[in-house]
Amino acid sequence: MADVGRIAGVSAMTVSRALKGKSYIAKDTLERILAAVDQLGYVLDQSAGSLSSRRSGFIAAIVPSIDNSNFADTARGITDTLAQTSMQLLLGYTNYSVEREEELIESMLRRRPEGIILTGGKHTSKARAMLFNSGIPVIETWDVPENPVDAVVGFSNTDAMEALVDSLVAQGYSRFGFITGSEASDTRGHQRHIGFDRALSRHGLTSDRVVAIEAVPIRMSHGGEAIRALLERYPDTDVAICVSDLPAFGAIMECKRMGLVVPRDIAIAGFGDYEIASISEPGITTVNVDSYGIGAQAAGQMIAMLENRGTAATIRTSYHVLHRGST
Structure with missing residues (x-):
């Protein structure tokens, strides 16, 4: 501030007041100070002020x-x-x-x-x-x-997943699979799994078709691996819900590579309404959480x-x- 003040022709205190905007500074004085700041590349150090003002x-x-x-x-x-x-x-x-x-x-x-x-x-x-x-x-x-x-x-991630499952049951789906991540690390994913189980139990449907991806964070590529594993274990699955839209997109791409048509052969849903969910082909059914x-x-x-x-x-x-x- 002393260097800025020398160039601007003012005191260091005036420089401090000008940069903090806490008192009236004449326009021409302020302009000289700002020009000096630009010339020197000066950045106000607020640490001392932080100590006193908390x-x-x-x-x-x-x-x-x-x-x-x-x-x-x-x-x-x-x-x-x-x-x-x-x-x-x-x-x-x-x-x-x-x-x-x-x-x-x-x-x-x-x-x-x-x-x-x-x-x-x-x-x-x-x-x-x-x-x-x-x-x-x-x-x-x-x-x-x-x-x-x-x-x-x-x-509530649990309630939001229940709402998704309820809507898919209403569409006529009954053989649900669930693709999840490492739930020990992702507590929100764990809560979504609870919502999946709870909703299917209410509808009298089984919820044991689960593939867990032990990866953090879960990515698009993991969805492809998971949908293949799900269909190998449970080939009659008619809808797979993914813990987020990223593996859902990967699952859709893998279905295309396997020669399966989504949703005719298997339906896919995600969670989160990522941008990719709306531009995917087909678009991904999901939950928007704002x-x-x-x-x-x-x-x-x-x-x-x-x-x-x-x-x-x-x-x-x-x-x-x-x-x-x-x-």
Whole structure:
């Protein structure tokens, strides 16, 4: 700031006030300061101010994967909503590991975020203790945990999967297969499996046609391997539900390679309404969970809590089944 001040012909304090926007600075003075900033490539160091004000100016968010377009949409919803404020987003990803999430929570809390947004409600005991003791707003998303840390913005994966199964039973399907991932790591996938079992039990149908892909994260290619394995074990399966749209797309491509017509020979459904679900041929029947809206609502709730306009609450987000050509 002293260097900027020398070039602009003002004091370092004036430079500080101008860059923080906390007091009136004459237009020509501000222009000289900004020109000097550009000339030097100077970036205001807010760390000292953060120590005195206890405001860091950022929100931390942790997602399972940055490869997954749904979680990318959630991060975008957070960022777009935070754009209404001066706060920025610090993003980390766990690769579906609660141990990695614990490490990220500890690392981020050391940087004193003003709030933290998490994906899901399953955490290590140490992570929960750190979150409880942090003294900042915590929002869990993409789930409705039984014992939330603080606020919640999410939906029941179990109920959403039940809605999908119910709609397919109504279409006349009765021999259901389920393609899932590593449910020990993906708790949301596990909850969807519970919804699959629960819905079929209500309809008096069996739910034992299951292929589990022990991979994290589950990808399109895994769907091809899984649909082939499912049909080898249960060749009369008339519909296969995949834990997400990615393996569903892979399953459809593998069916084409096997000479099977979807949905005539076997129907395929996914979950999540990824972009690929609408451009696939045939389009993939799925569940839209408004990934962007989850992020936007979580950020909105965070802003309200930071401004003391709202307390910890459970906000249930919407979902709906989308029927397309794959069923």
